[in-house]
Amino acid sequence: GDSGAGGNPGGTLGFGFEGGAGGGERGDSPGTDIPGMDTDTGDGSDSSSQTPSESDWSGVASLFCFCLARYNSYEFDIIRLQHQLGTGLFACEDQMIFSEESHSICGFNTNSIGPVKSPQRASMPASSGAWLNTEVFLRIWRLIRASGRFRNAEWTVKVDPDTVFFPHVLRDELTFRMNRVWSFAASTQSRFFFNTCQHVRGGFYGALEVISRPAVEAYLSNLDSCAVQFDTANIGEDLFCQKCLETTGAVGQTGYDLIMDGSCLGDIPACTPGHAAYHPFKSEAAWHQCWSAARLPVLGDGG
Numbered sequence: 001g002d003s004g005a006g007g008n009p010g011g012t013l014g015f016g017f018e019g020g021a022g023g024g025e026r027g028d029s030p031g032t033d034i035p036g037m038d039t040d041t042g043d044g045s046d047s048s049s050q051t052p053s054e055s056d057w058s059g060v061a062s063l064f065c066f067c068l069a070r071y072n073s074y075e076f077d078i079i080r081l082q083h084q085l086g087t088g089l090f091a092c093e094d095q096m097i098f099s100e101e102s103h104s105i106c107g108f109n110t111n112s113i114g115p116v117k118s119p120q121r122a123s124m125p126a127s128s129g130a131w132l133n134t135e136v137f138l139r140i141w142r143l144i145r146a147s148g149r150f151r152n153a154e155w156t157v158k159v160d161p162d163t164v165f166f167p168h169v170l171r172d173e174l175t176f177r178m179n180r181v182w183s184f185a186a187s188t189q190s191r192f193f194f195n196t197c198q199h200v201r202g203g204f205y206g207a208l209e210v211i212s213r214p215a216v217e218a219y220l221s222n223l224d225s226c227a228v229q230f231d232t233a234n235i236g237e238d239l240f241c242q243k244c245l246e247t248t249g250a251v252g253q254t255g256y257d258l259i260m261d262g263s264c265l266g267d268i269p270a271c272t273p274g275h276a277a278y279h280p281f282k283s284e285a286a287w288h289q290c291w292s293a294a295r296l297p298v299l300g301d302g303g
Contacts, residue, residue, distance in 0.1 A: 054184045061174035064153035065092035067161055068140060070116055071099050075161035078287050080105055087291065091167045093153055098140050113139045137237035138227055145220040154178070154188065156216045158209040163259070163279040164290045165208065170258070170276040174210075191215035193245055194255035197264035203252065204245075206238035207279040208259045211245070218248035 067089055069075040079097060082088035083105045089095045090108075097105075102112040116136055150156045155174060159165045178187035192212040195203025211219070219241070226244035235243075259277035260269035271278050271290040278294055281287040 059175070059179055061155055061171050061178055062153040063092040063155050063157050063167055063171060064094045064096075064150045065089035065157040065159055065165075065167070066096040066098065066140070066144065067159050068098045068113075068116070068136065069110070069161045071101065071103055074282055074284070076103075077284050078161045078281075081284050081288060083108060085291075087295075088163075088165045089157070089159055089167070092157065094149055096144065096147070096149065098143070111143060113143065132234065132236065134232040134235055134237045134240045137240075138223070138232065141220060141223055145223065150216050151213065154213050156211045156213065158206070158211075159277070160207045160279060162282050162287065163207045163277050164271065164281060164287060164294060165277045166295065167276075169274070170210065173258070173276065189214055191218055191245070191248055191250035192253050193242070193250055194258060195252045196255050196259050197261060198256050199264050199266075202239075202242050203254075203256075204238055204242035205259075205261060205264055206236065207261050207263065208277045209238065209241065210255065210258070211250075215245055215248065215250040218250065219245050222248055 067079070069079045076099065079088075083090055089097075097108070097110040098113045099110045100112065100114065100116050103110050113136065144150055144156075157167075157170070178184075182190070190212060191214050193204060193215055194210040195205075196208055196210075197203050197205035222244055226240070226247060229247075230240055230243055232240060257275065259279060260271075260275050261277075261279045262268045263280055268280075269278050271294040273294050275294070278290050281290050
C-alpha cells in the first residue's frame, strides 16, 4: 500500500493528504484548491448546486451512513443493540440499513435487497478483498442513488455492523479539515475518499468507507459503466468502489488512524479512546465491551 505521508496533519487524528490515482501530490494550505476538486459530476449536472453557499453553511460536517446487516446473524443483533443505545450509524444525521427483507427495529425499517450471498475466495487473504460481495453492494448503491438521501450530507459513510463506530469522532475530524485545512470550495466540491488500511493496495478498506458528496455523485453516475468495466464477480466491494472512484478522478486522503481494524492490522485491536471506529467484533457482548471501553461521552451523540 501507499505510505500515506501527508503534507497537512489534520485535526485530532493527524490525517495527512495522500496523492492517489486522482493525481494529488501534497496537502495544500487553507484557502487553496486541492486536486480532485471538480464541480462536474460526470452526468451533466453541477455539484455546486447541491452544496450550500459559504454564508449558509453550518461549518459542521454531516454524515449519511449505511450498512448491510443479514437478518439471521449476529450482524442484526448488533444493529439492534446500536439502535437501543442510539449509537453507531444511528448517531449519524441520516442512515439506511439494508437486509435481505425489510424488517422493523423498534419502528426503524430496513430496506430489502433480496438474497445476500457473498462467497469468500479461499485462495485469497482477507486483506485483498476476498469477500466477493460486489454484486450485493451494487444493489445497495443503486437503491441509495434512487433515494437521493446522500445529497443531504457532506459525507457518505459505509460501515460494517461489526464495526464499533463513533460518528462524533469522525464528524469532528472532518469538520476540522473542512474549516482549517481545506478551503470552503475544496471542502464542498472535492471528490475525496479516505484510505484506512496501509497493508492493502490503495488502502480503501470495507469496515469503514468515508466518501465526500461530490465523489459519491460521480461514483453513482459511473456505477453502471464501472460494473461493466471491472470484474465484479471476482473482487470485493471495497476494491470495486475504489477503482470506480479513481475513474472519476477522486483523490485518496490518508486516514490510517481513523479506524483500528484487526482485519487490516492482523489482530483484534485495543479499544482505546480516540479513534472513529474499531473492527471486528462479531457478537453483541464483544461489540458492547469495545464500545464501552472506547466511548468518549458526548452529549446527544450516543457515544
